[in-house]
Amino acid sequence: MLLIYLLVLAVFSTAVFVLARRAARRRATVVKAHSAAGYHGAWALIWAAVPALIILILASxxxxxxxxxxxIASAPEAVQALDAPRRAAFIEDARIVGAGGMPRQIWTGDLSTALQEEAARASRVDGALAWxxxxAAILAALIGAGLAWRQTRPEFRARNRVEAFVSVALFACSAVAILTTIGIVASLVFESLRFFQTVPITEFLFGTQWSPQIAIRADQVGSTGAFGAVxxxxxxxxxMVIAMLxxxxxxxxxAIxxxxxAGPKRRAVIKPVLEILAGVPTVVxxxxxxxxxxxxxxxxxxWIGAQLVGGPLDGLGQHLLLVQNQMALVAGAVMGIMLIPFVSSLSDDIINAVPQSLxxxxxxxxATRSETIKRVVLPAALPGIAGAFLLAVSRAIGETMIVTMAAGLAxxxxxxxxxxxxxVTVQIVTLLTGDQEFDSAKTLAAFGLGLTLFVVTLILNFAAQRIVQTYREQYD
Amino acid sequence: MTDATLTRAGASGRSTAQLRKSLKRRHARERRFKLYGVLAIAIAIGFLALLLGRIIEQGHTAFWTHTVQTEVYLDPARIDPAYPEGTNFDQLVAEQQLARLGVQDDEAMSASRDMRQLMSAGVAFEMQRLVRENPEVIGDRITVTLPIGADADLYYKGELDGEGEEQFRRLNDRQILWLDQMRDQGRIQGQFNTGLFTRSDSTQPELAGVLGAVVGSALMLLVTASLALPIGVGAAIYLEEFAPKGRITDIIEVNINNLAAVPSIVYGLLGLAVFINWMHLPRSSPLVGGLVLALMALPTVIIATRSALKAVPPSIREAALAMGASRTQAVFHHVLPLAMPGVMTGSIIAMAHALGETAPLLLIGMVSFVPGVPEAVTSPSSALPVLVFIWENASERAFHERTAAAIMVLLVFMIIMNAAAIYLRRRFERRW
Structure with missing residues (x-):
């Protein structure tokens, strides 16, 4: 539906553009116009399209x-008496029935009659809102176009106005980056605060027991759940350590x-191949x-375990026989492969930045080449390489798919x-991919973990960028 | 230290033989050091070859499947032409197959049950369609080509065999005997597995395909591209060409650099909290997935666009300004068109990255089982990388080869996108 509205709006504002441009040309026959006719058209187009567009997007x-x-505000008493999640489910079903669907739950007694009434009301409200x-959008488009039309006069400084609008729009684009950060921080902090109301932050950060099961009945085993994230x-x-090794x-x-x-020819072959390694999706x-x-x-x-059993290293052999498919070594090693191109391209840049005079x-x-590298180039590049390694560490900590598929859940x-x-990332995925209420401690715990992850990676990135920057300045 | 040794050698008049020896040692060390570098690169490339080789090895069989040709007597007593769905076609086909092999079914119908397991769950649909389209064939004896089940398919591909104890095997001895007999009768045919590309996800491996996920991924990328590209390019133009140097601009810059390094799963949490729980947008829809991926791709697009804009020499800008163009005109009429190849290259690479991203999609509910093809950006959908994750988790052996095949499809799309980026770079890149 929205798509059709947008198409209609696009056609309308194009028409406004063409008309305003023609009007500008016609009206500028006596006096020389300040701006080219196209700018008058563009100004009218902005006024016709932008307010209506904002209204449509906000409305939908x-x-x-x-x-x-x-x-909810005007629901009958039987519905008001329900507890919050049930009430939300009822309203949801009323909306579905109102739109002609089947209710998802069974409502009995008063509620089943109320459901029909509420459904009718829901479809009325829905229709009223949609209309x-x-x-509002149509009015906005018409009024906007009319206003702009009246301004289409030769002395009107349309170009300056359009350019001012463009620079505001460009600023808004770059503000999206800030909004994203605010969104991330706000959603993580807000949900985490709710989590820390049920689980104290000290227990979360220093507790050594992690079993985020919340029992359905109070008398079940382990009904409390433990949220110690150590x-x-x-x-x-x-x-992370295995991956970095x-x-x-x-x-x-x-990188060295x-x-x-490597000569330019070899570089031209090897670099793209390493880039392929970086481009492979993590799920692969x-x-x-x-x-x-x-x-x-x-x-x-x-196999090694089987060789050792019965020998002097019997204990180790028994242990090795119990090794499973999912282990830290597998996830770490594969993550290490994933990080090779990351480390090498960053270090490559940094080594190249070491001045040739050294x-x-x-x-x-x-000195031979290797002696030069070991005693001159690497010491000079050391801070930069440390920064590159820190960035790789932050990548390793935030990586999700490899560990989810290969590290396990214990x-x-x-x-x-x-x-x-x-x-941390595996647990975020496990906590949020089951079927549960959004407000349970289990889902909120995922936001607590997410906040920890965000803060740690932010500190690492910040430190790494600082190090690399000071290093760059040193040789510029 | 090296220099010190040399000086001392000269001063103390060490013999040339000694010097030669130390030089030899140093050159050996040099060769070793270089060898480490070669080894490191060989290891990295070796891993890449192993990775791709294993995926092709595991996945190539999924593009091939087998059918069985069989004669079916469409018994009018068992088929109601008005309601073909009511007929147990699986049983009907299985009985005729057994008759062809000369096997008597027992009281408990265990033989026909075993035979049913060898056939695909798609048999019933295909027979229903046949009867519905040509009701006049009821009562005839017709020859049809029907898909076989996943386990039988794996047996013909040589991936399942009769080794190990019977009770732990996917196929029992009797079934293997029948499969061999059917092959000997020449009724088994191998063919290209078109179903892999024309079907969507299914619980039955032989009926599962990637179409729904491909469409879902395409819709998602459409949303991502239509948001991330204009906003990213706009932000980059502002920062590079218009922004006054000051506090706010600095904050935005630091922000963008940090956003580029935020783990992808955090964007998933953002999507869950803001788009789904606060704005109540539909769960597991390409719309929400596309929004999350757009936010993720934004820093990459901005950084790529900025470096493309930076590469345009200032003389272009100055020439335009000198001719009386306004700042905006200089940027949009002259600088941006020249930077466009670089912008396109960076954008395509960012989109390819978004295509392969999985973790944030898991959090916004895309792991749920979606059997159909999504119709709109708001309907539930799957995505290619998520499908890989779901299939990898499936316990059925036949899903393994399909997982690898889905990865191959995903990689083909990524290769196409990256090749396009490389082509653009080669074709339009300009050195000033």
Whole structure:
């Protein structure tokens, strides 16, 4: 429906543009116009389209909310007596029935008669809102076009007005970036505060027990649920360390080779290939980890375990025999592969930024290439490389799909890379992909975890950017 | 240290032999160091080859499927022409198959049950369609080509076999014997699996396809592109060409750099809290997915556009201004058209990235099972990367090859987009 309105609006405002342009030309025959006719047309188009567009978008975004509020405010007493979630479900069903659908729940007694009445009312309210929005939009378009039409005079400074509008619109575009940040911070903080009302923040940050099950009945085992996130932090840290152990050396040595040894031809081949590695979606890495790396690592460790059982290292052998497909090592190793291009391209840039004069000085003293790299280039590039590594760490912490598919769900505090561990991101996904009420402690816990993740990655990025920036300035 | 050794050697008059030896050692160290670099790159490329190789190895079989040709007697006593849905076609077909193999069904009908398991769940639909379209065939003996089940398909592809204990196998000895007999009768045909591209998600692996997810992803990218590109380009133009240097501009810049590094899952939380719970937009719809991906792609588009604008030499701007153009005219008539190839390249790469993004979509409800093709941006839908995730989780063996095939489809789309970006860069790139 909205699409049709938008099309009609587009046709209307194009017509206004053409008419206003023609009018501007006609009226400018005696006096020379200040602005070209096209700018008069554009000014009219802005007035015809923009207010109506804003009204249409606001109406389609908020009419469901308004309708709900109206219906709840004037609902019959039987409905008012319901508790909040049931009432919301009732209103939702009333809207569905009003739109000609089937109710999702069964309502008995008073409620079933009330449902029919409410449904009729819902469709009335819905119609009124839809018509109201539409009429307001039409009025706005007509009034806007009329106003602009009256301004179409030769002395009117249409170009300046249009350009002022354009620069405001451009500023609004860049304000979206700020709005996004505000949105992220507000939604995370708001929901987290509600979570910390039920679970104290100290228990969340320092508790060592994570079992976010909320029982349906009060007498069930583990009915309280525990929200100590330390096992998740440890799991995230462990996987991050493994990933950096893989990505750090391989990425750094690739960067050194690319920057110092490879000629332009080799670079032209190797760089795009590494970029492919960076372009592969993470879910593909997850699939690779779960179905290729996991089973082969497990087979390998089980085989070693089978060799050791009965020997002097019997205990270790028994342990290795129990290794599962899902373990920290698999997720970490595959994540490391994913991070190689990230580390190498950042380090490559930084090594390239080291001034050639430093290298030349070292060569002049008779040092070999590798000696120059180890004693001159790397020490000079060290802060920048540290920044690159910090950015990679922040990537590793925030990565979701690989760990969701390959690390497992068991929240345990261990540093053994062969155990299944769980991470912050995995838990966010698990907590939010089940079927549950939005306001339960379980879903709010996900926002608490999200806030922690956001703050940690923000600090890492900020530090990394600062380091890289000061480093750049040093050699500029 | 090296220099020190050399000086001392010269001063103390160390023999040339000693010097040669130390030089040899240093050159060996040099070669080793270079070798590490080569090794590192070889490892990275090796991993890439392994990754792609494994996916092709696991997925190529999914593009192939088998059908069985069989004769069916459409018994008028069992088919009501007015209501073909009421007929148990699975059973009907299975009985005729058994008769063809010369097997007597027992009292408990265990043989026909085993035979039914070998056939696809799509058999009933196909027979219903046939009878509905040509009701006059009822009572005839007709030859039809029917799809076989996922396990039988895997057996013909050589991925399931008769090893291991019978009770733990997907196929029992009797079923394997029948499958072999049917093949020996020449009734089994291999063909290209068009269903993979014309069907949507299903609980039955042999009926599952990627169409719904492809359409969902396309709708989502449409929303993302129509929001992220204009807003991103506009923001970049403002920051690069119009913004007064000051506090607000600095804050916006720092902001954008930080947004580019926020983990994608946090955008999913934002989408859940704002778009679904606050604005009540429909869950698991391409609209919400596209909005979230647009916010994610925005910093990338802005950064790419800014560097493209920066690459246009100031002389162009100055020439336009000198000819009496206004600032806005100089930017929109001269600078932006010259920066367009760079903008397009960056945008396409950002869109390719958005296409492969999975984590935020999980949080806005896209993991739910959606069997159809989405009709609008507000209807429930799946997306290609999410489909990969869902299928990977499915326990049925036959889903594994389909997961790899879905990944291949996803990668093909990404390769096309990246190739387009590279082509644009090569074709229109201008060095000043």
């Amino acid at each position: 975004t908020f009419d469901a909310r308004i309708e709900r509020t109206v219906l 109201g929005g539409l009429i 096992p998740l932090f440890v799991g995230t840290f462990l996987i 893989v990505a750090g050396p391989i990425g750094l040595f690739s 080779y690319l920057a110092e040894y 890495y997850g699939f690779f980890a779960a179905l290729t790396v996991g089973p082969s690592f497990r087979a390998f460790f089980n 290298r030349d000085g070292s060569y002049a003293m008779g 929240a345990r505090t261990t540093l053994n890379p062969l155990d299944t561990v769980t991470t």
